[in-house]
Amino acid sequence: MKITNARVIVCSPGRNFVTLKIETDQGLTGIGDATLNGRELAVAAYLSEHVVPCLIGRDAQQIEDIWQYLYKGAYWRRGPVTMSAIAAVDTALWDIKAKAAGLPLYQLLGGKSRTGVMVYGHANGSDIEHTLDEVLRYAEAGYKAIRAQSGVPGLEKVYGVGKGTLFYEPADADLPSEHDWSSEKYLRHTPRLFERIREKLGFEHHLLHDVHHRLTPIEAGRLGKALEPFQLFWMEDATPAENQQAFRLIRQHTTTPLAVGEVFNTIWDCKELIENQLIDYIRSTVVHAGGITHLRRIADLAALYQVRTGCHGATDLSPACMGAALHFDIWVPNFGIQEYMRHTEETDAVFPHSYHFADGMLYPGETPGHGVEIDEALAAKYPYQRAYLPVNRLQHDGTLHSW
């Protein structure tokens, strides 16, 4: 089965998405997500200028060889642009292979290991009581796991504190907006948030929290320790993970489970963290970590050390990523949880999909392939709009801080 054509489709049905569509001489097509929030056109150009010409005429069934060809063949390895581009090709090829077999993708990976995929939703509030209301709303909607983020008294804007609906959009401006930050204020506030939520909600639901790379290792240790009575499912991105050793320090101080990896692109970014059992959940997902082919390698390494998966699933990952991730999730033996931020109606219409939500779980569906398509005519009605993630500055002196 030869690849006859591959196209990059950039659209913005409420937010920007980059999608690769591969066509074959047997009439089968597949799609893959290539969205890199705030740097979308870099991946689009990498694909259309450098990758697509190398795909034409290749055997669409040779997924592994094409992966190696794009990874080793580029000479310049790793990095979010390269790995998102490779991921898009890989996802589209797995889609095609499963369609050719007439099977849902999870069957090619080894079949189902569970009945459904437990997801967590985002409860965001401007203050503790507002976040609590949102948490209760998610619990009412059937979610078994809920991430809670709250505005911090004395700080004007804080990441994760959004529009207070089921939808949350992390990118919001033609140029990056600026948020202010104080680790001291945040550290005083956050244990109170979880104390209040547990007081009202009890302990039946899983609670999660995203620190968003903002603390030093010792501050993260302090927060993890303070949160122990509230039994979090995880504390995410407690400190920037470029320095994998930093997690040793956090581990020495707390038993709160640690999750990391949404900004990782390869197994090399998490190898030390996993092998030294410095984390409990690995957050890498299909689009930014080289597709199903590479994510599977990360998960297999993680399984050796009882580290479980917790794939990133914010709205800037398209339904094509979510569809593929769900097939991966329902198969992967060391599954932990899947993040689920709902896409808008416009996005769902551009990407018709077979997955669905019920009772706190997502189900990938039985359609051959990964079950997600793109309506190109509709996509063309939503042209690209430049948008950025915010940046973060320390409140007291304006120093640029991790976001």
Ligand SMILES: O=C(O)C(=O)C[C@H](O)[C@H](O)CO
């Ligand atoms: O979903 C999360 O955990 C995030 O941290 C969301 C990220 O900020 C977002 O996907 C960045 O593009």
Ligand SMILES: [Mg+2]
């Ligand atoms: Mg995160």
